Amino acid sequence: MEQGRDRFRVTGGRRLTGTVRISGAKNAVLPILAAAVLCPEEVVIRGVPAIRDVQVMLTILRRLGVRVREEAGLDGLTLVLDPSGLSTAEVHEELTREMRSSIFLMGPLLGRVGWVRMAYPGGCAIGPRPIDLHLRGLQELGAHLEEKGGYIEATATRLRGREIYLDFPSVGATENLMMAAVLAEGTTVIRGAAREPEIVDLQSFLCAMGARVRGAGLDVIRIEGVRRLHGAEHTVAPDRIEAGTFMAAVAAAGGDVKLENVIAEHVEAPAAKLREMGVWVEEEADGSLRVRSRGGLQASDVKTLPYPGFPTDLQPQFMAVAAAAMGTSVITETIFENRFRVAEELRRMGAQIKVEGRTAVVKGVPRLSGAPVTAPALREGMALVIAGLAADGVTEVCGAHHVDRGYERLEEKLRGLGAEILRV
Numbered sequence: 001m002e003q004g005r006d007r008f009r010v011t012g013g014r015r016l017t018g019t020v021r022i023s024g025a026k027n028a029v030l031p032i033l034a035a036a037v038l039c040p041e042e043v044v045i046r047g048v049p050a051i052r053d054v055q056v057m058l059t060i061l062r063r064l065g066v067r068v069r070e071e072a073g074l075d076g077l078t079l080v081l082d083p084s085g086l087s088t089a090e091v092h093e094e095l096t097r098e099m100r101s102s103i104f105l106m107g108p109l110l111g112r113v114g115w116v117r118m119a120y121p122g123g124c125a126i127g128p129r130p131i132d133l134h135l136r137g138l139q140e141l142g143a144h145l146e147e148k149g150g151y152i153e154a155t156a157t158r159l160r161g162r163e164i165y166l167d168f169p170s171v172g173a174t175e176n177l178m179m180a181a182v183l184a185e186g187t188t189v190i191r192g193a194a195r196e197p198e199i200v201d202l203q204s205f206l207c208a209m210g211a212r213v214r215g216a217g218l219d220v221i222r223i224e225g226v227r228r229l230h231g232a233e234h235t236v237a238p239d240r241i242e243a244g245t246f247m248a249a250v251a252a253a254g255g256d257v258k259l260e261n262v263i264a265e266h267v268e269a270p271a272a273k274l275r276e277m278g279v280w281v282e283e284e285a286d287g288s289l290r291v292r293s294r295g296g297l298q299a300s301d302v303k304t305l306p307y308p309g310f311p312t313d314l315q316p317q318f319m320a321v322a323a324a325a326m327g328t329s330v331i332t333e334t335i336f337e338n339r340f341r342v343a344e345e346l347r348r349m350g351a352q353i354k355v356e357g358r359t360a361v362v363k364g365v366p367r368l369s370g371a372p373v374t375a376p377a378l379r380e381g382m383a384l385v386i387a388g389l390a391a392d393g394v395t396e397v398c399g400a401h402h403v404d405r406g407y408e409r410l411e412e413k414l415r416g417l418g419a420e421i422l423r424v
Helices: 026-038 052-064 093-098 100-113 132-140 171-181 197-208 240-253 264-276 312-323 342-348 378-390 400-404 410-416
Strands: 007-011 016-021 043-048 067-073 076-082 115-119 144-148 151-155 163-165 187-191 212-214 220-224 233-235 255-260 280-283 289-293 328-332 352-356 359-363 372-374 394-398 420-423
Touching: 007 378, 007 400, 016 240, 016 410, 026 043, 026 052, 026 076, 026 100, 026 171, 026 197, 026 240, 052 067, 052 076, 052 093, 052 100, 093 100, 093 115, 100 115, 100 132, 100 151, 100 171, 132 144, 132 171, 171 187, 171 197, 171 220, 197 212, 197 233, 240 255, 240 264, 240 289, 240 312, 240 378, 264 280, 264 289, 264 312, 312 328, 312 342, 312 352, 312 359, 312 378, 342 352, 342 372, 342 378, 378 394, 378 400, 378 410, 378 420, 394 400, 410 420
Parallel strands: 016 255, 043 233, 163 187, 372 394
Antiparallel strands: 007 394, 007 420, 043 076, 067 076, 115 151, 144 151, 187 220, 212 220, 255 289, 280 289, 328 359, 352 359
16 A cells, blocks of 8 residues: 555544553654764664654665664564764765654764765654754854755864854754764863753763763753764663653543553653643552543643643644543644644544644534544644544544654554554
């Protein structure tokens, strides 16, 4: 079946019960894979989610000359990467346009070989995500940039550390500059850095390879440049967005689910919102998270903010939950301006949503109704699956390939909890 025609068929009205294991974090593993090219020796990365974005990144790495070995396991993939044969620093256009995270290769390639050429990256259509902060930061480290024909070319004999101030706590820019700085001469200080857990995970991997990085998780990160990195092993942190997504699914569909391989602190913002809505969320003695919902959800306002605030990557899923809650919820999106595109599809299912600029007013309805809908992007597609779980009748979500970018074995995991969902 053609990628764009793949779809999920969801029959609503099934409560979710049981245990689900959360995969390694998509937003952590992609910069970690990019960081591997900094090292001339073999690295081993465990707990890698088997998702489409990972496969695209591995294709890019192979074309750069990195040898890749994949080993499947119960807890995701184990990847053995050998970047010693790195043969080029040019990233092909069709791959950069498919996945925005290809931008993460700019810093590592520039740091290791002093040159990189790539087309402007693509990805989900959730609004402008300019890479100005990435480029400006690389220039401050001593890179010379040229833009022509839709390509960016950066060169540097050797990058030099310095203080960099980010006007906005961009996760991608913070990570790219961290990776560029580890082999730079001298010390780099990133002020106004993003604080997301994925940045802490990247620091752990860089330090395992011999980098000197400290401060991840705070708004000031210091990197002391080293001459060379060495091989290392690393296990990817659990995916807080997937965990929050399953929490939202239980809230919407009802049920009692235990989430394994989750760090409760990383999902405190969505957990707090769900508690406001009447969902029981508690950390168990074994470190797992238990989520129970009996329906009768109450409306709650949501405003997306950089970590530790409510994540923009969970906003569409929570819009689906709010659509079936009692009362009126106000959702404010401060990160990506086009992140309300799912509202139109939810309205096909009977949701009452009014969008004005960066605010959506969601008036809950007693029951959503199954309908044919189309996923405009990754998280929005997952929101439609959640709405389908809560709806009466059958919902067909076209564009399942969007969801595959960030969720591993989604239908298998949901069926394991009692959901009725098929890929057709």
